[in-house]
Amino acid sequence: MDVPIHIDFIAIIIILGIFLGFFISFFIIKKSLRKNFPNLFMGLFILSLALVMLEGWLNYTGYIFKFLWLSNFSEPLNFLMAALLYLFVDAQLTPNRKKRYWLHFIPSILWFGICMFYFLQPEEVKYNDSIEVMQLNIPKIRENPPFSDDPLGIRSYVNVLTGIYFTIYIALGSRKLVLKAKAMEESLARTTNKTLKSVRNISYHALIVVVIFILVKLLFKNDAGDYFIFLYLSFMIFITTVQIMNRSNYYDEVSTFLEVPILKYKKSSLEEVKKNNILDAIVSQMENEKYYTRSTASLSGLAKAIHETPHHVSQVINEKLGQSFFELLATYRVREAMAILKTDMGKKLTIEEVAERVGYNSKSAFNSAFKKITSETPSSFRDS
Numbered sequence: 381m382d383v384p385i386h387i388d389f390i391a392i393i394i395i396l397g398i399f400l401g402f403f404i405s406f407f408i409i410k411k412s413l414r415k416n417f418p419n420l421f422m423g424l425f426i427l428s429l430a431l432v433m434l435e436g437w438l439n440y441t442g443y444i445f446k447f448l449w450l451s452n453f454s455e456p457l458n459f460l461m462a463a464l465l466y467l468f469v470d471a472q473l474t475p476n477r478k479k480r481y482w483l484h485f486i487p488s489i490l491w492f493g494i495c496m497f498y499f500l501q502p503e504e505v506k507y508n509d510s511i512e513v514m515q516l517n518i519p520k521i522r523e524n525p526p527f528s529d530d531p532l533g534i535r536s537y538v539n540v541l542t543g544i545y546f547t548i549y550i551a552l553g554s555r556k557l558v559l560k561a562k563a564m565e566e567s568l569a570r571t572t573n574k575t576l577k578s579v580r581n582i583s584y585h586a587l588i589v590v591v592i593f594i595l596v597k598l599l600f601k602n603d604a605g606d607y608f609i610f611l612y613l614s615f616m617i618f619i620t621t622v623q624i625m626n627r628s629n630y631y632d633e634v635s636t637f638l639e640v641p642i643l644k645y646k647k648s649s650l651e652e653v654k655k656n657n658i659l660d661a662i663v664s665q666m667e668n669e670k671y672y673t674r675s676t677a678s679l680s681g682l683a684k685a686i687h688e689t690p691h692h693v694s695q696v697i698n699e700k701l702g703q704s705f706f707e708l709l710a711t712y713r714v715r716e717a718m719a720i721l722k723t724d725m726g727k728k729l730t731i732e733e734v735a736e737r738v739g740y741n742s743k744s745a746f747n748s749a750f751k752k753i754t755s756e757t758p759s760s761f762r763d764s
Contacts, residue, residue: 383442391437394433398437400617402430405424408423425465426617428460429613432457433610436603436607436609449503452498456489456491459490460488462545462722465586466552469557472551472562472578512602513604514604546590546593550587553583560576588639589612596609637688655699658688659700662696665682667712671737673716679694710749713740714738714754717750720738721734721758721761731758734758
């Protein structure tokens with residue numbers, strides 16, 4: 381039987397949240413692998429959210445009946461998301477401790493094994509299950525399951541177990557946050573510490589999600605009211621996307637719509653001698669001409685200055701220096717700023733004036749680059 385597709389404003393909001401969730405989680409995970417565990421856990425958390433929301437969206441709109449093989453595919457993630465959120469908090473607050481992160485993935489793996497009894501069921505079973513889950517007024521069809529989809533009899537308690545699981549992890553994360561604040565002699569409500577504020581706000585959102593989850597499960601049978609949860613999760617993803625865009629250094633450099641990302645250079649015909657010549661020209665522009673001090677500095681501008689293509693310049697910077705163009709630019713600018721700050725004149729200049737002298741258009745971008753490279757703010761470096 382064909383089940384009608386239901387698309388409304390709520391469905392559109394949720395699918396936008398799902399798309400953005402996949403989009404930003406890809407870049408967060410890609411940029412965080414092996415070097416930034418807190419962001420890696422946050423990227424995996426957002427990816428898990430997007431996958432759970434996708435299943436919810438399929439159920440809400442009726443598309444699940446066209447893709448019955450996806451029925452309940454995200455259920456094991458119910459027992460992974462809270463762990464990822466806790467690991468984000470833990471890695472933020474105690475970054476240097478050795479930890480067995482993999483232990484927190486065991487509940488999700490075990491639940492995946494339990495779900496395999498359902499995943500291997502024929503489509504008739506999944507069809508009837510989807511009708512019951514979404515409380516649809518549609519006749520069920522005859523089914524003949526080869527074995528029980530819940531031999532242990534615990535999948536029917538998935539919502540209760542999910543609520544308990546989230547509550548435990550939020551309690552553990554909150555305890556760690558409170559202890560850290562006390563150790564730093566900070567008030568969580570009024571703290572100006574960036575890490576504490578970040579973790580505190582994440583904890584608030586997680587608590588709100590749990591409250592919404594409990595209310596929805598009390599007021600609606602099965603998964604019929606889950607779209608309320610997904611609307612709030614979409615809101616969280618929208619806000620996260622805005623924060624990432626606002627904090628990007630992209631706006632602090634001169635860029636154009638036509639400067640698309642350069643592909644890897646596996647088939648490049650650029651010879652080694654030519655690469656070295658380009659590298660010498662780049663270094664000459666940076667060290668002799670101080671190209672980096674121009675506020676309009678860009679990859680295309682540097683390429684034009686040395687009479688090469690942006691593609692070749694980017695390739696040489698990547699391969700010979702192990703940096704991107706903007707990382708190279710920041711390195712020279714910060715190095716110049718360090719030299720200025722240690723002079724008598726530099727001690728009289730404001731931080732904004734120093735930033736302008738080395739090519740930055742904003743104090744915040746300068747502070748961010750300086751701290752990333754030196755682990756100090758320009759002010760503290762000058763005073764040291």
